[in-house]
Amino acid sequence: MKANIVTNEELLNHWQxxxxxxxxxIEAFPEKELFEYxxxxxxxxxxxxxxxxxxxxxGLEGIxxxxxxxHNHNLPLATKADLLNAWDEATPxxxxxxxxxxxxxxxxxxxxxxxxxxxxxxxxxxxIDNEVHHRxxxxxxxxxxxxxxxxxWERS
Amino acid sequence: MKANIVTNEELLNHWQxxxxxxxxxIEAFPEKELFEYxxxxxxxxxxxxxxxxxxxxxGLEGIxxxxxxxHNHNLPLATKADLLNAWDEATPxxxxxxxxxxxxxxxxxxxxxxxxxxxxxxxxxxxIDNEVHHRxxxxxxxxxxxxxxxxxWERS
Numbered sequence: 001m002k003a004n005i006v007t008n009e010e011l012l013n014h015w016q017x018x019x020x021x022x023x024x025x026i027e028a029f030p031e032k033e034l035f036e037y038x039x040x041x042x043x044x045x046x047x048x049x050x051x052x053x054x055x056x057x058x059g060l061e062g063i064x065x066x067x068x069x070x071h072n073h074n075l076p077l078a079t080k081a082d083l084l085n086a087w088d089e090a091t092p093x094x095x096x097x098x099x100x101x102x103x104x105x106x107x108x109x110x111x112x113x114x115x116x117x118x119x120x121x122x123x124x125x126x127x128i129d130n131e132v133h134h135r136x137x138x139x140x141x142x143x144x145x146x147x148x149x150x151x152x153w154e155r156s
Numbered sequence: 157m158k159a160n161i162v163t164n165e166e167l168l169n170h171w172q173x174x175x176x177x178x179x180x181x182i183e184a185f186p187e188k189e190l191f192e193y194x195x196x197x198x199x200x201x202x203x204x205x206x207x208x209x210x211x212x213x214x215g216l217e218g219i220x221x222x223x224x225x226x227h228n229h230n231l232p233l234a235t236k237a238d239l240l241n242a243w244d245e246a247t248p249x250x251x252x253x254x255x256x257x258x259x260x261x262x263x264x265x266x267x268x269x270x271x272x273x274x275x276x277x278x279x280x281x282x283x284i285d286n287e288v289h290h291r292x293x294x295x296x297x298x299x300x301x302x303x304x305x306x307x308x309w310e311r312s
Contacts, residue, residue, distance in 0.1 A: 002164065003262065004163055006277065040298075040299030121161055121166070132285050133292040136288065136293050137296050140196065140296040140297075141296075152286070
């Protein structure tokens with residue numbers, strides 16, 4: 001039987017909990033390795049964080065304002081403090097933008113960044129999944145550097 | 157304004173899409189490296205997959221049957237074929253168990269495995285997030301072995 005199991009506020013809180021954990025992972029990296037270290041030819045964790053930043057607020061702005069400009073991962077953030085500041089600036093913007101999306105809108109297709117035409121809900125679930133995916137990669141980078149990552153369940 | 161944005165069927169389909177991708181990642185590993193390779197003292201990808209298997213069906217069975225036995229990650233699965241068979245056997249069980257959970261039940265607290273007392277919805281979101289997290293780690297293992305992982309958006 002069909003059941004409504006997640007509200008907008010619950011999904012937003014779930015995402016912000018993940019964002020709190022991702023922030024701890026950024027903090028756990030030494031400054032140099034954050035911007036220089038990677039495994040197997042992958043991107044540095046700083047580059048992965050820039051991708052997350054270039055998706056979250058710009059993606060929600062696109063959805064709310066119905067604009068389909070491409071996103072740009074190449075953000076001018078060159079230090080750990082830059083990344084953390086950008087992360088913290090995004091937090092209230094995400095809250096404000098997310099809550100402007102109506103129940104009907106979550107089910108409507110939207111051509112995100114002019115490239116990803118899916119229901120708005122799927123686009124937002126992708127933002128969250130993509131963050132968990134890349135953060136998991138950051139955990140491996142930290143472990144291979146001999147640094148203990150934060151516990152996966154630390155979301156506050 | 158409060159909005160209902162995810163139904164039980166949508167969350168189940170979302171999870172099964174992730175499970176399809178995780179299956180592709182298992183397949184991408186060479187037999188030997190699946191069971192022996194890791195980075196930074198972490199578990200092998202086979203051990204991570206056993207954890208996922210020991211959580212999904214047993215966790216849903218605990219929720220549906222209201223039992224709180226501990227889970228056991230140490231499953232007797234010694235080959236890639238064993239893991240893939242167990243994965244495929246879990247798929248219809250997850251579908252059947254998941255759809256037995258009522259709308260009200262998703263909001264109720266449950267002491268999962270006798271250890272994790274949270275609303276049922278949060279426990280199930282944890283199952284999914286944990287899979288995405290560990291699969292992201294598998295991507296790093298594959299990349300460091302020179303193997304191209306499947307695309308993150310391949311869910312069918």
